[in-house]
Amino acid sequence: xxxxxxxxxxxxxxxxxxxxxGSHVARAFLDSGYDVTVFDNLSTGSALNLFEDxxxxxxxxxRPLQLRExxxxxxxxxxxLAALKAAGQSMESPGLYAxxxxxxxxxxxxxxxxxxxxxxxxxxxxxxxxxxxYLPIDEDHPKDPENFYGFTKLExxxxxxxxGRLKGLRYAAIRYFNAAGxxxxxxxxxxxxxxxxxxxxxxxxxxxxxxxLSIFGDDYPTxxxxxxxxxVHVSDLASAHVSAFEHxxxxxxxxxVNLGSERGVSVSEMVMKAREVTGREIPAEVAARRPGDPAxxxxxxxxxxxxxSWEPRFSDTGTLIDSTWRMYCKHYGIT
Ligand SMILES: NC(=O)c1ccc[n+]([C@@H]2O[C@H](COP(=O)([O-])OP(=O)(O)OC[C@H]3O[C@@H](n4cnc5c(N)ncnc54)[C@H](O)[C@@H]3O)[C@@H](O)[C@H]2O)c1
Numbered sequence: 545x546x547x548x549x550x551x552x553x554x555x556x557x558x559x560x561x562x563x564x565x566g567s568h569v570a571r572a573f574l575d576s577g578y579d580v581t582v583f584d585n586l587s588t589g590s591a592l593n594l595f596e597d598x599x600x601x602x603x604x605x606x607r608p609l610q611l612r613e614x615x616x617x618x619x620x621x622x623x624x625l626a627a628l629k630a631a632g633q634s635m636e637s638p639g640l641y642a643x644x645x646x647x648x649x650x651x652x653x654x655x656x657x658x659x660x661x662x663x664x665x666x667x668x669x670x671x672x673x674x675x676x677x678y679l680p681i682d683e684d685h686p687k688d689p690e691n692f693y694g695f696t697k698l699e700x701x702x703x704x705x706x707x708g709r710l711k712g713l714r715y716a717a718i719r720y721f722n723a724a725g726x727x728x729x730x731x732x733x734x735x736x737x738x739x740x741x742x743x744x745x746x747x748x749x750x751x752x753x754x755x756x757l758s759i760f761g762d763d764y765p766t767x768x769x770x771x772x773x774x775x776v777h778v779s780d781l782a783s784a785h786v787s788a789f790e791h792x793x794x795x796x797x798x799x800x801v802n803l804g805s806e807r808g809v810s811v812s813e814m815v816m817k818a819r820e821v822t823g824r825e826i827p828a829e830v831a832a833r834r835p836g837d838p839a840x841x842x843x844x845x846x847x848x849x850x851x852x853s854w855e856p857r858f859s860d861t862g863t864l865i866d867s868t869w870r871m872y873c874k875h876y877g878i879t
Pocket of ligand 1: 560564583585586588589590605625626627629644648669670719721722724736
């Protein structure tokens with residue numbers, strides 16, 4: 545389906561669209577000619593991430609009536625990105641995560657059914673897989689989350705399956721690996737809030753906001769002893785949402801796909817590249833391993849490539865770091 549065929553305007557509701565990934569997803573749908581409404585409570589998102597060509601509704605997924613009201617306006621599909629996402633915090637506050645992620649999603653799914661919105665794209669996570677039994681991690685990999693956050697994502701995938709089976713809801717569950725980078729055109733206004741991932745922390749050191757980087761373990765069985773992760777550019781993730789929506793509406797079939805660059809980058813490699821791109825020293829020291837950190841996590845995105853004709857365009861380390869550094873320079877007035 546093309547959104548503008550015969551001037552039919554296709555309406556998408558992006559829940560969590562003021563956040564880091566959601567703003568890029570909203571931008572990707574807008575760029576493809578969709579009519580976009582962002583629904584967000586701005587708890588971790590930012591008004592700076594809202595676009596003039598999208599409608600904004602300040603609302604909370606914990607309030608079912610608000611969801612019903614906005615969905616009653618009629619949408620062809622919904623992207624659901626609103627969640628708590630700190631794996632460590634989820635182990636300390638499982639109740640908080642169960643409510644925000646699982647109950648919040650139940651509210652969304654029930655509102656979708658009540659208002660006859662038949663398609664949903666869900667932000668799932670590589671955390672559903674837990675420690676890798678083999679690499680790269682494909683869709684058949686055992687699903688055994690090691691933290692409560694991953695458990696909430698897996699439970700939501702199961703809910704989607706049942707709502708699909710019982711009520712015909714069509715869905716795409718997209719399991720992101722490590723999202724990184726910013727829109728290369730500089731069109732996103734706000735920095736990700738309280739980021740915990742490697743690249744933003746490296747940028748904070750480069751910008752002088754943090755003294756030094758802690759590298760958690762350099763004795764892993766990897767090529768340089770530091771952990772290897774799969775970083776995928778947020779704009780590559782975003783374009784997959786548009787393709788996934790077009791796929792599930794066109795084929796009338798639901799999908800669950802892994803999404804990563806399929807390239808493993810070690811912590812040391814990322815830091816060295818960041819020194820090169822930013823021209824900054826970026827002091828780093830080796831600290832103890834963190835419990836539950838697997839040595840290596842790399843995705844197989846073969847299914848996404850096959851079903852969605854998806855190819856990462858911006859997920860090389862140079863573009864990931866350069867686009868992030870530009871945002872930090874803008875934000876902190878670094879010249
Ligand atoms: N960042 C990653 O590397 C990564 C990896 C895998 C999966 N994910 C998933 O992607 C999604 C988006 O992550 P992100 O990194 O953009 O996080 P984010 O915190 O920047 O975005 C979440 C957005 O949802 C909004 N929100 C939160 N609770 C809400 C509520 N109750 N009602 C309405 N809006 C609410 C926030 O204000 C924010 O705008 C999340 O579901 C996350 O679990 C992220």
